[in-house]
Amino acid sequence: MSSPARILSADDVARMLKRLAHELLETNHGADGLVLVGIQTRGVPLARRLAAMIERIEGTEVPTGALDVTLFRDDLGSRGPKPIHPTDVPVDLQGRTVVLVDDVLYTGRTIRAALDALNELGRPDRIKLVVLVDRGHRQLPIRADHVGKNLPTAYGDRIRVLVADVDGEDGVVAEEVSA
């Protein structure tokens, strides 16, 4: 694998998150009824940072949660067992707008699993999807409501979103898979 090429800097990520927070508030007509649910693992700190920005903009505290979709995936057994991370959604979803937050949107299978997982937790009025990077190659009819950046890539390429809470720094890097 060749050394990773940096596509977006930490500042780029910060600007994108800010814009996404504004877009969310705009389409939702404010922060009322929002719940930000991050998909484990990198979606969780991203959801918390979005919530912090919304609070700064609107002065409203938005509840956040974490959703692990491992048990809902359809590719079990192909590579081995993945660790299961906590699922923790502290509010009743009834009547709310759930905003699913993830780092990369790719085939769409994680989001499909997340929709099933959410379904077990309650029945929100509406579910929206926010992703930092959309790199195409969808295998399911799923699209994001708000996208930080569209990054068209080759199918086999790897795009990694770095999140400070997990990786020690923010940014987006591309890794070409060696032939």
Add this chain to the structure above:
Amino acid sequence: MRILLRHGRVLDPAAGTDAVRDVLVVDGSVAEVADHLDTPSDTEVIDCDGLWVTPGFVDLHTHLREPGGEGAEDIATGSAAGAAGGYTALCAMANTDPVCDAVPIADMVWRRGREVGLVDVFPVGSITRGLRGEELSPFGELHGSAARVDFFSDDGIPLADALVMRRALQYATAFDAVICNHAEEPDLTADAQMNEGAMSSVLGLPGWPHEAEEVMIARDLILAGGVGARLHVPHVTTAGAVELIRLAKQRGVRVTAEVTPHHLLLTDDLVASYDPVFKVNPPVRTDADVQALRAALADGTIDAVATDHAPHVPELKDQEWEHAPCGMLGLETAFGVVNTAVIRAGVLDPLQAIARFTTGPAGVRDLAGHGGAIAAGRPANLTVLDPERTWTVDGRALHSRARNTPYQGRELTGRAVHTLLRGRFTLRDGEVVPDQPSTTSTSEVAQ
């Protein structure tokens, strides 16, 4: 019909010979043994260079399963296994169905052995009728029968009643017969599954304490010594049992003892596989026991190697360990195991080791000349062994009907090449030769 076994290392324990010799067999008997013999005409010459020429092996403890258990073995398949293992005489255990507690059964077994013609089969009579541990079998009638039974055992069922045991020993002295009691105190081994010790502890299997064997041997030695009877201790397995027998022999008790090849090699760590092929009674023990048994075989405390060859049909062995029967095959691997584990390990020199397969067991009971000297005029019951031949055991390639060999896939060194029963090849170049009038034999001789 003349056969010349040329240039083999003759190991003749009865004469104390260990030297390269030519052995000439004429009309079923040994005609001459000498440093070098010229080849008379009409003589088939068997090159025995690098091979051992020994008296035919004798097994004191074989389960041929006929009558009643022919699904696992019968006298024909068991005899073939014996010939393939270098044996010319087998003692067929009494725990058949019906039990060998009456003359018709003993004579049938003996006669069937002669019909098959691959080994001589000497039936063992049961000590008690039906192995029930109560009434004595008719020792006198059995002794007077065609089979001339002079060795009595209830096989795997210990004679727990000390009074019956004492009477059996006393009564047997009338015929100078031998009583062979399975050495196991049954109260100490209820539900036992394997040797009691560190392995049984971890494997969660009820243990067979060594004390159970030793308590029974001690009792039997005291009883036999008290009435002056002949006692044979089958398949000794513990270091403590060896000590008891050694002491009794020093004190003049008329006791003989045997050890199986598997107890000279296998240890209870094999049970960790829970493969019932390793389930046997008495159980395989620890390395310390194995070392004590090898030493006892070397110093003569143990007189004989006996196989306890115990075939079982696969459906019985393919059960959970707890439900599987005890017993393992042994005839065809006996020499390979002893050669590998004892002789090549330097514990026993070849001549002494061969004694434990021949003169040793022949001293326990009357075997009509089997296991005796290789000398002019004696029946040509001979075994030719290749002590360097390394082979891999495969149960499917053995002659037994059953396949329960504990050595499956194991490499052994040493194997019988030829076996002669009264001058006839029963095993030739590793192939069993069925006893039927052969039209090709004359042309072979002419070559």
Add this chain to the structure above:
Amino acid sequence: MTDWLPHIPRLISIEELDTEQVTAVLDTAEQLLPIAQRRRGSVPTLRGKVVCNLFLEDSTRTRLSFDLAAKRLSAEVINFSAKGSSVSKGESFKDTALTLDAMGVDCVVVRSGSSGAPLQLAGYLDVPIMNAGDGWHQHPTQALLDVFTMRRHLGDLTGRRVVIVGDVLHSRVARSEVQALKLLGAHVTLVAPPTLLPPAVQDWGVEVARDLDEVVADADVLYALRVQRERMHRAFFPSSREYARIWGVTGDRVARMKPDALVMHPGPMNRGVEITGDVADSDRAVITEQVTNGIAVRMACLYLLLASHPPRVEPCVPPAARTGEVA
């Protein structure tokens, strides 16, 4: 970068596991506990997988626990109960195993009165085998649920002192428990009538104490093993009254334990023999919690075994493509 959990091909004995694997089971069970407790709905994780409960020995509670664990993960469960040995039906244990294989199951949970039966089964079948208790040998999921329960109350078990009291000789729970506790760094003390201690128990790497009263004060966990009353008929001990007095977990003894120390029992209990009723019903006892935790731990085991095992049903590939692959 995705981290993967360690591979666990089968669960026959704790002896076959390392610390990393045990920790993976416990961490996974922790996340599955809300589902086991029914605070969250079932998950589709094992949809399409067939789990066979092969119970050759009666045990309603263990079977129900495995049954629930599999169903919470959406596996299909088939039950195959047969008392006693296969030979009574005229077939071998191997025949029984091959029958299961022909039925196309993805995992076999086996309970047997015969030590070693799960290992034998693993020799006949290619699918993961999970031991639900075999003879006196092992009961690995019981040990895992026990250490899971201890860890939830006490945190890291390194250096913690666990006293196991009772019939160790006949106990598959004790054999598994000691190994699991040692993997997690706990210090284990066994107390039992000498007749109910296994041979060569000193090789287990545990301490053996003669007097229960001398070890209760330092214990973080007092684990009582079930004692079968019929043992006294084979002279293992004189009477259940004497047993209860000397080796029983009584209120007096528990009163001398540390304030946060736990009392545990694998169930079913003989109240008044190895444990008094007041102790069993006290706050110290986490015996019913062990039952719920058992479902989570068995779910975790099923997840780890089946998620790392290739699906039994191969994807449908046209014959032409298949030949291409072979060539």
